[in-house]
Amino acid sequence: MAFDPAPLPTDPPTATALKLFVVLSRAVESISAHAEASTVAHGLTITEFAILEALYHKGPLLLGEVQRKILRSSGGITFLVDKLETRGLVRRTRCERDRRARYAELTPEGHALIARIFPSHAEAIRRAMSGLGLADQRQAIALLKTLGTEAAGLPPAGG
Amino acid sequence: MAFDPAPLPTDPPTATALKLFVVLSRAVESISAHAEASTVAHGLTITEFAILEALYHKGPLLLGEVQRKILRSSGGITFLVDKLETRGLVRRTRCERDRRARYAELTPEGHALIARIFPSHAEAIRRAMSGLGLADQRQAIALLKTLGTEAAGLPPAGG
DNA sequence: AAAATATATTTCAGTAGTGAGACATTTACA
């Protein structure tokens, strides 16, 4: 009463694209597992780490800027910055030019934390990527940059 | 009172790995947005689609097999298969060799649904990948396969 | 300048999971 397995598409453009989607997803999953392990070891989720890291490398950012960089919803950023603020790692400051808006910025404690853990995070990423040599990594960067940019510019499919 | 932005690492292995992580994440995000749009248009989340697709292309699978392919937690697969079962797309059947285990398999309705929407999903993926030509896609596959396999085999970092 | 529209954040209910532990069964070993 069960159905026979259906064959995958075999025309080269579709078969190749599907295969690329699979290996791309798996690669991100494997790399992200290393990245995540390196942040949870310090009591931060990946997303919390991403916020601290953005503020660390860019300086104070409007909440909306942080959101667009890291999340889909604005509600999420309020929630996350609340949590980081409660832990004393981040604070909100007002924006002079627009009284609706608020900056998020690192507190001294938040700055000390991210300054301390970022190097080991970067090292974890470097190790996770070490299956490819430097030249291959550069080639992968070029290919993925094109792939991502073109896909982002494409209108969503109609079906 | 705000801190100056901290510079990113500049030693080539670390800088390149971090850059690769960024473009890799962005590429997956852009491609996945197209994949997701193609499934939600048919009333399925990506994960629900992934389950139906796995059963469509592999035939009946043990719940644990489906889980390891798609999720981290076993609780999630119970939840999702419950939902798909309620909608009449999937059913559980018993496993003769192991009475703890259960198969998930497509119902005729589930089979008809995935057979109908899989082609447009594959087409959406093909379009999403079209920023790269076939040869470049093949090269990306080779690089990402190595990257993912090596990262998956690496012990988690200690810091 | 008033009205309409747009934008930034917050609130809140809902969703898609995770993870730990419970239970049933199976497998390995003493």
Place this chain on the structure above:
DNA sequence: TGTAAATGTCTCACTACTGAAATATATTTT
């Protein structure tokens, strides 16, 4: 064989968001 350890699924409390609607302020139009 009996007992311990392992495995497959399910339950349940919890987490990290999403998305829509509310509020406050800005901007544009008339």
